[in-house]
Amino acid sequence: MTENINAALDRAARLFGKNEAVVDGDVRWTYDELDRRVRAFDGELDRLGLMKGDVVGVLALNSAAHLIAWLGAPRSGRVLNEINTRLSTPEIRYILDDSAARMLLVDDAFLEAGRELLRDCDTLDHLVYAGAGQSPADCVSLEVMTTSGSEASPVEVLDEDVAGIFYTGGTTGRPKGVLLSHGNLASNAKHALLCLGYDEHDRYLHAGPMFHLADGASTVALTWVGGAHVIVPGFTPDGWLRAVSEEKITKAMLVPTMITMLMAHEFGPDTDLSSLRSVLYGASPMPQALLATAAERLNTDFCQVYGMTEAAPIVTFMTHEDHRRGLAGEDPDAAVRLRSAGRPVVGVELEIRAPGGGARQPAGEVGEIVVRGPNITSGYLNRPEETAEVLPGDGWYHTGDMGYQDEAGYVFVVDRLKDMIISGGENVYSTEVENALYRHGDVEEVAVFGLPDEQWGEAVHAAVRLRPGSTTTAEMLRDHVRCLLAGFKVPREIHLVDQPLPKSGAGKILKRDLRAEFASRASVEVGAG
Known part of the structure; x- marks a missing residue:
């Protein structure tokens, strides 16, 4: 069976066509409507001359349009390039040049930057406007593309075909483009479904940036089972609380810094979090005191993932039950494990090895975390030496993270190898x-x-x-x-x-x-x- 992320929307449209798929301000689409728009977008990419393997960049805040790009750009074998909106224009120019992007989708917040990039990037042919107003004359209108486009020509898309390039933050020198295939992203979606238990009744809040896989980990998974994508442009405490209250959000993803902001914020009299069943956190560990406060004030379960872009991104998962037992304070081992990142997810192997490709370490001994599985990248775009450094040919990805496992397999991340x-x-x-x-x-x-x-x-x-x-x-x-x-x-x-x-x-x-x-x-x- 081909592991193609297109299967997610195909299944949702077939089984849950009348379900609410997207909520973004005044926008409310069913899965039938989302499917029509994604297919039309795919067809217009054909008309504009973008072929299989061509790169479509996205520089935009969270929106329904952003979701169309996430699902539509890879549909016929093109490659999604999600761009960090916090980067400077020269940094974005490097990414577009490095990936040879042919199209860039922008919203109102990045229209002027997009115009500058269109002038300066040699391979960039089209600027697509995904803002709220009338499309400027120098742009292609996404609204027109998604309502007037015709079906794309049939193209075979294999599981090993690249679906997206996700650039790392560039902690050392220039950012690196992580190549993730359809198979990588489909495998990660299955990991997310196993861990997070999404179904057609879930309403997930996209408040973290959609350009980042911390949020993207749920995008394909939720679509696959016909859940609702509720989208806000970005995170603010007021906006998050209002969206959860008004849209009856059941599940959400927050990073610890967002939770810190929420806990410092006064909840208004109209705040109603009774629908919220689970909050996923990741990106960095959460102080236990903050976790206890958040669990009490939000009155919901918490779970945690550890991962990285190169793993599409999920590697380990700490369950709701782990959190309940740890916060209860009755089991000392469970309390200690709240400082862990949980255990490897089904389908991902993890070992702790002595740095430099050394022997596997026993429980409790610190070493480098190495992983392998169907979600692991094939490497970095245009970076053969750096690819060989982290993927030395033994099938294992060397994360550069230092950590240890306890006797029960819980993974404790202690540092970056380069940060030690x-x-x-x-x-x-x-x-x-x-x-x-x-x-x-x-x-x-x-x-x-x-x-x-x-x-x-x-x-x-x-x-x-x-x-x-x-x-x-x-x-x-x-x-x-x-x-x-x-x-x-x-x-x-x-x-x-x-x-x-x-x-x-x-x-x-x-x-x-x-x-x-x-x-x-x-x-x-x-x-x-």
Whole structure:
């Protein structure tokens, strides 16, 4: 059987055609209507001369139009290129050039950037307008494409054909385009269905960015079973609470930074979260105190996934039951496992190996997390050397994440291999220090990172944002950590900051930015002396 993501919408239209498929402001489409629009979009791509393998870029906020592109661009073998909306125009230009994109879909927020990119990118032939108003004369109208287009010519699409290019954040140098096939995305959708239990009665809220696979993990899965996609342009506490209340949302995905914002927000008298059955979180670990507060205030179950773009993205899953038992506080092992990322999902193999391709590590020993399964990428676009580095030919993807498994198979992610701090010859895992700092009640956000040190090689530093009104000092926080961890793990310096820590589009704290900022400050201070 061919693992083609087109099967998801085909099945939904056949079995759940009259079900509500899309809610986006005033837009309310059934699966019959969504299917018609996606097929028309596919047909218009034919008419505009886009062939199998041609790349369609999307630079837009969350919307019904965005969903059409997600489902329609790969339908006849073309390749979806989801672009992080937080990138600068030069960064986006690099991605479009690197992928040789021929079309770019933009909404009102990115129309001017799209015009500039159309002028400057050699391969870009068409700018598609997906905004709310009348389409400008220099653009192709998505509304016309999706209401006037005809059926596309039949094209065989195989499971190994690339369905999407998803660029990583570029933590080291230029961003890399992760190639994900139809088979990769279809396998991930099945993983999501097994873990999250979507069915035709579910109403899922797209509040995280649709360009990111943290949200995209549910896009194909939910479509496959005929659930409703409820879409807001982006996350705000008010908008999220209103959408859940008014649209009777049953399931949602949030990253911990969004949950932090929600917990700091006052719930209005019209807030009704009684429909909400489950919140999925990922992208980074969640402090246990925040998790307990969120479970109580939202009165819902939580579950967690760990993964990466290269895995399309799900690798491990921590269940609702894991969370219930851990938060109940009656089972010490369950409470400890709340700090884990759960266990490998069905169909994905995971091992902990000594860094550098070494032997498999026993339970409790830290090593590199390596995984394999039908969801794993074939590599990076135009990057053979970097592909060989993470996919050395043994069938396993080397994640670059450091972690360990306990005796029951729960995976504890302790650091990025490149983020591990070596201070005085000792390994310091930043996640361990962050968890210790989060156990202080006044800590709102924290990131731990290493900076060069003449005596120790690297010194442990932490950037901390405190809760409003807190009078806690950096030295008080150091004393707090000293009570929990060995002395060499205590941050040499704790930098108290007033603003939220810098984050990627997926909500991950950007430690590279913090390293650069505080290394620069240190240089200035040394120079001033």
